[in-house]
Amino acid sequence: MHELGISRNIVAIVSDAAKGRRVCRVTLEIGRLSGVLTDAVAFCFDAVSQGTVVAGAALEIREIEGRARCAACGAEFPVPQLPAACTCGSRRSTLVAGEELNIKSMELEEVA
Amino acid sequence: MCEVCGCDSETETTALNLQTGKARVLERDLHAPHEHVRPDGTRYVHSHAHGPGDAASKASPPQHSHELVEIETRVLAKNDALAARNRAWLAERGVLALNLMSAPGAGKTTLLERTIRDLKDERPLFVLEGDQATANDGERIRAAGAPAVQVNTGTGCHLDADMVAAGLDELDLPAGAIVVIENVGNLVCPALFDVGEHRRVVILSVTEGDDKPLKYPHMFRTADVVVLNKIDLLPYVDFDVARATANARAVNPDVTVIHTSARTGEGLDSWYEWLGESTAPAGATPAS
Numbered sequence: 001m002h003e004l005g006i007s008r009n010i011v012a013i014v015s016d017a018a019k020g021r022r023v024c025r026v027t028l029e030i031g032r033l034s035g036v037l038t039d040a041v042a043f044c045f046d047a048v049s050q051g052t053v054v055a056g057a058a059l060e061i062r063e064i065e066g067r068a069r070c071a072a073c074g075a076e077f078p079v080p081q082l083p084a085a086c087t088c089g090s091r092r093s094t095l096v097a098g099e100e101l102n103i104k105s106m107e108l109e110e111v112a
Numbered sequence: 113m114c115e116v117c118g119c120d121s122e123t124e125t126t127a128l129n130l131q132t133g134k135a136r137v138l139e140r141d142l143h144a145p146h147e148h149v150r151p152d153g154t155r156y157v158h159s160h161a162h163g164p165g166d167a168a169s170k171a172s173p174p175q176h177s178h179e180l181v182e183i184e185t186r187v188l189a190k191n192d193a194l195a196a197r198n199r200a201w202l203a204e205r206g207v208l209a210l211n212l213m214s215a216p217g218a219g220k221t222t223l224l225e226r227t228i229r230d231l232k233d234e235r236p237l238f239v240l241e242g243d244q245a246t247a248n249d250g251e252r253i254r255a256a257g258a259p260a261v262q263v264n265t266g267t268g269c270h271l272d273a274d275m276v277a278a279g280l281d282e283l284d285l286p287a288g289a290i291v292v293i294e295n296v297g298n299l300v301c302p303a304l305f306d307v308g309e310h311r312r313v314v315i316l317s318v319t320e321g322d323d324k325p326l327k328y329p330h331m332f333r334t335a336d337v338v339v340l341n342k343i344d345l346l347p348y349v350d351f352d353v354a355r356a357t358a359n360a361r362a363v364n365p366d367v368t369v370i371h372t373s374a375r376t377g378e379g380l381d382s383w384y385e386w387l388g389e390s391t392a393p394a395g396a397t398p399a400s
Contacts, residue, residue, distance in 0.1 A: 002301035009187050017183055024178055028187075035330045079235050082329035083363040088118060091365045101187045107178040 003037055006101070007044035014106050015052050023057045025107035033066040033082060033098035057106075066098025125275060127376040128262040129282040130250045138278050140262075191305060194273035197262040198280065198308025206287035208392040211309035213331060215324075216297030217319040219341040221249045222293060223374040223383075227257040230377075230385065232257055236289040242296045249294065259283060270301035273308055290387065299328040311390055317342040318349055322356035330362040337368040338385055344373040 007102055026045075030038050038061045049055045054097045066079035072090035128135040185193070202209045212220050221241075228237050239260045241250040250262030261282040263275050277291055285291060293309060295302040314335040316324055319342055325332040332338065338360045340353060357369050370386060372379040 002304055005268070005272075006187055006345075009190065013181070013185055013187070013190075017181065081328070081331065085362075091362060103181045103183045103185050103187060105180055105184075107180050110177045110179055 002035075003015065003040035004044045004048070006036055007041055007048045010041070010050055011049045011052055011054050013103055014054050014057075018053050018106065018108060020053060021111065022109045023054045023106050025058045025060060026054065027060045027062065027104040027106070029062045029064060029100045029102040029104050031037060031064040031066065031098040031100035033079060033095060034101045036101055038063060062104070064097055064100050066095065068093040068095050124244045126187050126264045127278045127282055128247050128250065128264070130247065130254050130260045130262060136273060136278075149256045162235060166189040188304070188306075191273045194277060195306035195308040198277055199310065200274055201280070202285075202291070202308065202360050203309070203393050205285055205351055206289075206394075207285045207393050208311070208390055209309045210288045210290065210292045210313050210390075211295060211302070211307055212292050212295060212313045212315070213295045213299070213302045214315035214317070215299050215320060216313040218297070218320065219374050220251055220294050220297070222317055223315065223339065223341060223372065224251055224258075224294065226374045226377065226380065227387070228253065228256040228258040228381070230380065231387075233364070235364060235387075236286055238285055238289055238291045240271075240283065240291060240293045242275070242294055244296060246267065255292050265296060269296060269298050271295050272305045276307040290390075299324070299331045303328075303330040305336060308391060311336040313337050315339045315341050316356065316360075318345055318351035318353075318356075320351075323359055325356070332360055332367070333363045335360075335364060335367055337370060338364075339383065340369060340371045341374055343371050343378060344376045345350050371382060 010026070010028065013024055028041070030041065031034055042059055042061065045059050049057065066081070067076055068079045068084040069076050070086035070088060070090050071092035071094065073086060073088040075086060075088065076096065077086055079095065079098060083091065085091060085097065086093060122124060126135050127138060127140045199209070214220050231237060237258045239253045239258050241253060241260055242265060243249055243262070244265050244267065245263040250260040253260040261279045263271060263279050265271065265275065271293065279378045280291070283291065293307055312335050314331055316338060318340060321327070340356060346353070353371065359368055360369055368386060370379065370382045372383050374380070
């Protein structure tokens, strides 16, 4: 359910940045370990953008795979899901990718 | 309730000061662009398919030339900035803030009631209660002897930094106090939202599954302490304490695990010891 609030934040931030111009594309970066479902964000995005300059904009979501660095052996390894476990057996690691929840860019219609 | 996303635009977020009885509606500017009712008064019903590739199919053919604008902003930047402000505000006052989270019914309010009664002569405790509706828990806290503010989130599934800022305004917090922010009962959404706490406390009760830390890793991996509650019921349930502890440490290797029964009082000494060792950071604003 938090994807609804997240989508509202996205629309609010993009609307502010657009300064009244129409937005035709929004590009997001969402990590697979961010705790946010991309499908749910896409679902909510259209609804919450109604009546704003973002209404009707295409939504592009770039998903980022999870990666962690092992605290024991120093290796960087893929983390398809939590918990992260290094092949060396250690459970101690730091996530280096996969927690992103960012707005990368938007495309605005040129003023004629 | 909206068919699209479960949002009820008529439901407001409110903060009720249980000392004064005054309630106020929180201004939620993030909700401003939210619109589900068409100008003619009909409710907007979402009917698009949202499968993979939908974004591409929705991209309108470029009849106009488009200007690409880099934004490079974290979606939760505003919440996180507000949370940092809450944390600094609390630290300046020497107040320790705990974010207390669990599934509904794990015993958050009961643990607090007992803690308030047992520590009333030692350390002033204040509670910010988060629930979708009712002031029931806030009233329980008041009856136990601590000042409380009840924040009702409407349909919201978690507290955010803005709601907590409004709630903190209502509490007259003295130096050395502990403010417990009892989040909405939910192991999913509250994990994502920093509210400005100094420590995260997650309760897991033995009437739940001992694999909960693996099922909800986002919640458990950021916890400072996991409280295994309702241990008086262990003889009657299949919950395996050793397995639950191993599961918690699988996602959070250094987490402190405390066993309690808020009902009988068993194990509460360890909880009070942990609380006693937890102090507000001096003036700084640590990232949590």
